[in-house]
Amino acid sequence: MQNKVTRRSFIKRALGSFLTVAGIGAGGYFYAHDIEPKLLDVTRHEIKNRRLPAGFDGLRIVQFSDTHIGFHYNLDTFEKLMDEINSLAPDIILFTGDLMDNPNEFNEHERIVQTLKRLEAEFGKYAIYGNHDHGGYGSDIYKKIMEEAGFTLLMNESDSVTLLDGSSIYIAGIDDAMLGRPNLEAAIRGIPKDSYTILLAHEPDHMADLAAKNNIHLQLSGHSHGGQIQLPFYGPLVTPPLAEVYTEGFYQVGDGEGMPLYVNRGLGTTRLPFRFLSWPELSVFTLKSEQ
Known part of the structure; x- marks a missing residue:
């Protein structure tokens, strides 16, 4: 027998449904605003390449990116991040841009310097510009911070990492593609043709296809934040230009075996202080020689 729905019971059911949806919405807001942005996903990867000299087998690289200090990412959290990075015992540390959200509006530059100085890596610390590092007349501020903190800031240039046996790998970095003047040709000039080369490029889309054709063996990027907000079975709702x-994650770019490209989801947020199904990330890469 069909149940009769009275006006009162209909209103109760409707109100119950509304409160359920509202509760889910409020819970989702709380999670995306207050919980997930404070989580940390340490992802670990092996990178194999026959061009990698045998002496570099097992070299550990830690990449961090897009902290956006000043926009819902404070220096207390940043200091804890340094401890986490050091606990991973990196041989090389790479920062792929967007240190502060608005460099000219954030005043605790010296505290950032002292915090970054705590990072330890036997073979060096390297950084590149992101769009926020240039934004708001921040280019010189960022340069001063990174250099005083002991980072080698690569802007369309490269540096070699050389072992006692004379073998080397190269780390190249290009300027930001949105507010800078990236020049891959200048960045890789002088690198021997068959040398294992890692390219740092803040925006992944801008340079990947060209890099795959120019003796780059691994590109590391950030900028995307993994979209910050993702939906199951759909992926990111919105990603920024040039990402x-x-x-996020690994791609093989180009013909044949392709060039591995890794896009780190970053650590902070920008524009909207939310993350959903896009955890903040530290990336750890262990290089493996196939010789």
């Missing part, structure tokens, strides 16, 4: 093709 719309390559949004």
Whole structure:
């Protein structure tokens, strides 16, 4: 027998449904605003390449990116991040841009310097510009911070990492693609043709296809934040310009075996202080020689 729905019971059911949806919405807001942005996903990867000299087998690289200090990412959290990075015992540390959200509006520059100085890596600390590092007349501020903190800031240039046996790998970095003047040709000039080379490029889409054709063996990027907000079975709702093709994780770019490209989801947030299904990330890469 069909149940009769009275006006009162209909209103109760409707109100119950509304409160359920509202509760889910409030819970989702709390999680995306207050919980997930404070989580940390340490992802670990092996990178194999026959061009890697045998002496570099087992070399550990830690990449961090997009902290956006000053926009819902404070220096207390940043200091804890340094402890986490050091606990991973990196041989090389790479920062792929966007240190502060608005460099000219954030005043605790010296505290950032002292915090970054705590990072330890036997073979060096390297950084590149992101769009926020240039934004708001921040270019010189960022340069001063990173250099005083002991980072080698690569702007369309490269540096070699050389072992006692004379073998080397190269780390190249290009300027930001949105507010800078990236020049891959200048960045890799002088690198021997068959040398294992890692490229740091803040925006993944801009340079990946060209890098794959120019003796780059691994590209590391950030900028995308993994979209910050993702939906199950759909992925990121919105990704920023120049991170719309390559949004997070590994890709093989180019013909044949392709060039590995890794897009780090970053640590902070920008524009909207939310993360959903896009945890803040530290990336750890262990290089493996196939010789």
